[in-house]
Amino acid sequence: MAKAKKLLLIDGNSVAFRAFFAMYSQLDRFVTSAGVHTNAVYAFNNMLEVLLKNEQPDAVLVAFDAGSTTFRTKEFSTYKDGRAKTPSELIEQLPYIKQILEARGIKHYELKDYEADDIIGTMSRQAQAAGWESIIVTGDRDLTQLTTPHVTVDVTVKGVNELEVYTPEHVKEKLGITPDQIIDLKGLMGDTSDNYPGVTKVGEKTALKLLNQFGTIDNLYANIDDLKASKMKENLINDKEQALMSRKLATIITDAPITIGLQDVIDQPDDEDRLREIYTELEMKTALAKLGGAAPVVDTKPAKYTVLDDKTILALTKITTPVAFELEMLDDNYHTSDIFAFFIGTEDETFVSTDVTLLTIPEVKTWLEKAPLSVFDSKRNIVAANRLDITLQNIDFDVLLASYLLNPDENSNDLGRVAMDHDYQLQTDEDVYGKGAKRQIPADDVLFAHLAHKAQALIGLRPHLTSDLADQDQSELFTAMEMPLAQVLARMEITGIQLDQTTLKQMGGEFEQSLKILEEKAYAQAGMPFNLNSPKQLGEVLFEKLGLPVVKKTKTGYSTSVDVLEELKSSHDIIQTILDYRTINKIQSTYVTGLLKAVQPDGKIHTRYLQTLTQTGRLSSVDPNMQNIPARDEGKQIRYAFVPSEPDWQIFSSDYSQIELRVLAHISGDPNMQEAFKEDRDIHANTAMKIFNLDSPDQVTPDMRRQAKATNFGIVYGISDFGLARNIGITRSQAKAFIEGYFEQYPLVRQYMDDMVKQAREKGYVETLFHRRRYLPQIHSRNFNLRSFAERTAMNTPIQGSAADIIKVAMIRMNDRLAKEGLKARMLLQVHDELIFEAPTAEIATLEDIVPSVMDSAVDLAIPLKVESHYGKTWFDAK
Known part of the structure; x- marks a missing residue:
């Protein structure tokens, strides 16, 4: 049988948008001497080369939107309202992208009153009818409704070259529905990025549940009386017309009146002379080099x-x-x-x-x-x-x-x-x-x-x-x-850092005994032996033999994840036993077995710090990860195994107290927060007094302080009332009141957060106190979740990143100070906001003086930094 021909369909606007923001951080560098931006052209062209090489298509079409007015906007005037305006720097590049397509023999096409999606939908069905295979490349998951056994949709995940391949099977696996049901899903839940409503209070989870029960919107409404009385049923009835309209808006047209066919999009040879002209005008030196027309920005000389x-x-x-x-x-x-x-x-x-x-x-x-x-x-x-x-x-x-x-x-x-x-x-x-x-x-x-x-x-x-x-x-x-x-x-x-292997092995033996006891306890509670490490067997025991309510299913069976078990805690005593077993088993495998494997011939652990991994500038530790050694509960005793490398030496530890909140107080300029730190008040108790309307710190209970602490740190990370409610076990309305109370107490913090989001939208990035940048292209995303994440990131990056920078400065200065003082003390580890040293006992008093002094003065803030120090014969004793 002859191999089916292949059609490559590219969503031009979507991919150009992704290309632009994939290289947004280099926007100022990709500018010609005439002032034309080229970052999107560069990324789009590179992606095109990769696609053509990987797919080897027989025909290619790049579809573009013809304008902002379509048949959808005529039916629903606010369709796609609220989307961020396309940056002018991208608009100026679209004609060049089209010129490059023409020079490469690739057809581009747009159709008045229709979107690029509709052109793609129509061409994919033409190709399918002719026995062709189609590959659709887009940044918009809405196009996954077009998947069939002969149509694959590749959605850009990161940048423009990392793709998630959607087939009908992948759609079913990912969403739990068929491609045909995607429009029904959109009809029920609406789409914030395209600005159509769906049914009030029906989100994705509820919509999927309804579709799994009824199949389609039409069948749902035909059997609406089968639903028990509820607010959701009332909303479904009241918003029926909205649901049907939203489904229609979400439906990609597959019979649009296009004036091209498969023969019009057969891939043609490159016009190299024309490409050379375009690349020369845009000063795309690497692209020119591939044509043999010029060298890249930096000459690649012969390999001499x-x-x-x-x-x-x-x-x-x-x-x-x-x-x-x-x-x-x-x-x-x-x-x-x-x-x-x-x-x-x-x-x-x-x-x-x-x-x-x-x-x-x-x-x-x-x-x-x-x-x-x-x-x-x-x-x-x-x-x-x-x-x-x-x-x-x-x-x-x-x-x-x-x-x-x-x-x-x-x-x-x-x-x-x-x-x-x-x-x-x-x-x-x-x-x-x-x-x-x-x-x-x-x-x-x-x-x-x-x-x-x-x-x-x-x-x-x-x-x-x-x-x-x-x-x-x-x-x-x-x-x-x-x-x-x-x-x-x-x-x-x-x-x-020295590892006492004898101590660690002894701990391992004790953990092994604990695991055996918990295993026997679980067998007794279940009424049968089973493999606690097998999710399949555990699921069968919990949900079939013991009849516990099923919380969540996966493609392989019942989910027994931690969040599921936490939800089932009160249902049966076996749940706590399993959670305890998992905790100790993780300590045993990750820290006892893992650390013993990682120890090197000198008896020490030599971790590697990743200096260029995180976008905030925070250091990461691997081989092994020393920043994950538990600091509390059962796992903390692992720290007993970390000891000085020489006799009569001590482990010394100093860490910043609430550094991120102190940075927030400085950056926001909030006088109430700054005053609390200047007066060395308990910031969490201080916040608790406000959100619980208390008159004195003495009235703050431990649980109130815990909830206020979660609010303080949650605010730093842009937490929602839903997220805060889930984290501290309160109602959403209570969480909303907590957050409102917080901002009443610290009003300039809210102003700071608004300013950071605004800056990210205007500049495309935010900065730490030391000018470390984090670029946030998703701040302009049409996808609500991606845009919201970027907004939260804009709020917390200057805080988290500045805190990371401060401890870096402290490490550099501390290293210099140890050398200047001629001390034998050595800096061993950095664990988040903590520095760990080993030193002769005779030098501990000196360290108690100079380490906090150096760390306190790492940066000049409007409020004081606070450093706490401890020492002992092991890392456990020093904390």
Whole structure:
């Protein structure tokens, strides 16, 4: 049987919108000398190349909206009202996108009074009737209603190149309904992004439940009398016309009066001369390079390299200019990965070798330790070099850190991918070495050529990244915070923290006994033995044998997730037993077994800090995650196993008290919150007094304080009344009153939050006190949930990010202070707002004085920072 032909249908407006915001953080960089923005053109063109390469379609059509007026707006005048206005910087790029499509032999089409969706729907059905397969690419999940066995809808998830593939089976798995029922779902629940109402108080969960029961809206209304009397039934009856109208608005037309057919969209060859003209006008140098018309922003020179030996390497010690340097490893854990090669590059040539012992020749080692180096990932190279007994002291540029600050959304650890983000052509390590279990070192000629190109990239990208950092007012953040922090973190990782394996193994034995006792208890409560670690068997016991109410189902059976078990707590004693079992089992597997596996030959844990992972600037810890070691309940005793590495030493801990709330008080300028901190009042009791209308802190009960604390921190993260109610076990109306009471007490906090959302809408980003940016393209999303998340993020990022920056400054200054004082004390860990040290007992009194002093003065706020310190023979005792 002949292979079916393939039609690629692209939702032009939707994908262009996604392309624009995928590279929104680089909007100011993608501007031609004539002042034309090109970020959307660049991203759209790249996506198009990937799609054409992956799909190999026989025909392609890109559909665009013809305007804001359609048959839908004529039927419902406020249809799509309230959507954010399309940015002018995107509007100016749409004609260029269409010009590129024409030059690439790709048809684009729009139809008066209809939307792009309707064109796509009609063409997909034409293709299906002709025996073709269709692939639809869009950023709008509404188009998933078009899926059939012959029509697939690929929805952009992140940027424009990460796609979620919707087939009828995936729709059913994800939503629990068929593609045909999506319009009924929209009819019942409405759509805030398209601004049509649905039925009052009917959300997605209720709508899905009704459709699972009745199948369609028509059948629901035909059997409306079967529903028991309720407010929902009343709303369904009253809003019937709204539901039917909303379904009609949601329905994509599949027989629109289009004037094109399949033969009109057959893919045609590129007009390279025309493409070259467009790319030249738009100064798209990488695209031009692929046509052979020009070089990319930074020249990719031929792979010129010299292979070093023990005689020729000595000549490098005469180099005084900055050089590119990297120790090459295949695996992520640079504490243990084999170092199989290195390169040292100048502007003219790259020197390479697979013999890393050459770097330990005394003259070379001395030179390398002082040479000004440009690298990719300072910390990785510092730690790896330390394994060769080389101390890199003069790394003065890090491409990874610079790129991360410029766009924290793109946090790849592959130089090739980072280079591509900055319009530089370079193969990725994955391209050269492979991925996963198939990773391997290629032949020397391939390896050395790759290393030479990486060296050229490090040298060539530096001036462009330096300029971009200056343009974004981030030069100081880069040079005074992130670069020195990498040195500090590297030293902490190299030092590691001692693990008392005997103590930990003893704990493991005790946990094992507890698990056996809980297992037997569960068997008795269930009336039969079963595997507590099997969700399937547990589900059968709970919901079939014991007959407990089913809360939620998954595609594989009954859900036995924590939230389900918490909801069933009062139903049967076995539930608490299972929860206790899971808690201890997690401690045993994650912390006892996991930490024992992670301990290295020196008896220490050497975690890795990820400096470029989070969008807020917070550090993360992996291999193992030391920031997740429990701080309370049963798991806290794991901290007994962390001890000083030398006799007569202590573990010393200092942490910021309520740093995020203090940052909020400073940023918002709220006088009531600032006064509370200046007078060293209990901020949670202070808030409780207001929301419970109390006259004195003495009237605040522990439970009131707990609820006020949840409100304080919830507000920081933009929590809703629904979320607060769920978190602290109160009604939604009570939660709403709590939030209103909070804002009455701290009115400038509300003003601050409104201002941050406004700034995000206007600038596309928000900043910390230290000018760390977080870009929020979804602030303009048509999707209510995505837009709401972006708004909450705009509120909390300056707070969370500033707190993270403050502790980074404290770590840098603390490292300097320890050296200046000549102390033996060592900084070991950073765990959120806490710094952990080990020190001789004789130095503890000194640390009690200088650590809080340094941490307190890390930044000048309108209110004081507060630091609490503790120490003891173990980490447990020091907290």
